[in-house]
Amino acid sequence: MEIKFIAFESMGIRSQALFVQLKNVNIFIDPSAALAPRRFGLPPHVYEVEKLLDVFNNIESYLKDSDVVIHTHYHYDHHDPGRFIDIDLYKSKIVYLKDPQNFINTSQRIRASKFIKILKDRVKEIKIAEGRKETFPYTKVSFSFPLPHGESDRLGYVVAICIEEKDDALLFTSDIEGGPLENHRDILGFCKPRIAVVDGPPTYLLGYRYGEESLRSSIYFLIQLLELESLETLILDHHLCRDLSYSEKVSEVITRAKSLNKEVKTAAEVSGSQPLLLEAMRKELYRERPENGLNKLKSRYKGSELKELDQLFGEDR
Numbered sequence: 001m002e003i004k005f006i007a008f009e010s011m012g013i014r015s016q017a018l019f020v021q022l023k024n025v026n027i028f029i030d031p032s033a034a035l036a037p038r039r040f041g042l043p044p045h046v047y048e049v050e051k052l053l054d055v056f057n058n059i060e061s062y063l064k065d066s067d068v069v070i071h072t073h074y075h076y077d078h079h080d081p082g083r084f085i086d087i088d089l090y091k092s093k094i095v096y097l098k099d100p101q102n103f104i105n106t107s108q109r110i111r112a113s114k115f116i117k118i119l120k121d122r123v124k125e126i127k128i129a130e131g132r133k134e135t136f137p138y139t140k141v142s143f144s145f146p147l148p149h150g151e152s153d154r155l156g157y158v159v160a161i162c163i164e165e166k167d168d169a170l171l172f173t174s175d176i177e178g179g180p181l182e183n184h185r186d187i188l189g190f191c192k193p194r195i196a197v198v199d200g201p202p203t204y205l206l207g208y209r210y211g212e213e214s215l216r217s218s219i220y221f222l223i224q225l226l227e228l229e230s231l232e233t234l235i236l237d238h239h240l241c242r243d244l245s246y247s248e249k250v251s252e253v254i255t256r257a258k259s260l261n262k263e264v265k266t267a268a269e270v271s272g273s274q275p276l277l278l279e280a281m282r283k284e285l286y287r288e289r290p291e292n293g294l295n296k297l298k299s300r301y302k303g304s305e306l307k308e309l310d311q312l313f314g315e316d317r
Helices: 046-064 106-119 182-189 212-226 238-242 251-259 282-288 294-298 309-313
Strands: 002-008 016-021 026-029 068-071 094-097 125-128 133-136 139-143 161-165 168-172 195-199 233-237 263-265
Touching: 002 046, 016 046, 016 168, 016 195, 046 282, 046 294, 094 106, 182 212, 195 212, 195 238, 212 233, 212 251, 233 238, 233 251, 251 263
Parallel strands: 026 068, 068 094, 094 125, 168 195, 195 233, 233 263
Antiparallel strands: 002 016, 016 026, 133 139, 139 161, 161 168
């Protein structure tokens, strides 16, 4: 099993795009990416947009080599309905989707319907992911039942994934925002992973749209995950890496990992790079070079109508 981290917040943009190369099948999880429509009252900086455009090209390259594509939910950093990524690259692929009708909020139900209409005449097969167990040569893929996107279901639900090959296993939680709810504990018995890829708590929203109690509960969950006997490496990224001081906020998790002789890393670090938290650096980027990247981003837009940036990226806070 070879795991390739294509795009994550620690690599400069909003995403959890993960490519898994297995003996007889290549799986791409959530091939999409986005930027915060506004952060610190500012639109995306041109440097963020340049990074995003590079990521779109990289996603398309790996999408070509994928046999199976999985979308865990319908926020735009997890799915792209042909606005920036060539939808024809889905041709002849098996696609697993979060259930478009059940355990889903209104905005994602609308997006899911549009996405399926685009995909259905291109892909080999569309399958609903929740609760499914699929077997490929040498590989087993299991999907969780729907899990709340964070501390409530306001932002909808997501599907976690367990990929097993021989004695190796990968857990991908999708957007559980650190796992603050009792529902998220189901993941602990869902997989026996060597590597777990988890979106950490959105600490940049503490005291505003994410509570201290949720953070405490998330830290407890992450420590429980570390204590799984099979686990060697915990990848903490996505929402967590929208905060420059993220490591301080989850210091208990890092300390517990060291005591267990296990690793906690970002996607960038496990890929051999230093974290590049561009969204969290947006104010500093504008101070150094006051240049809005919106026009450059619109030059890539493939849709029939040019829309404002907040409509392009949607509501995933």
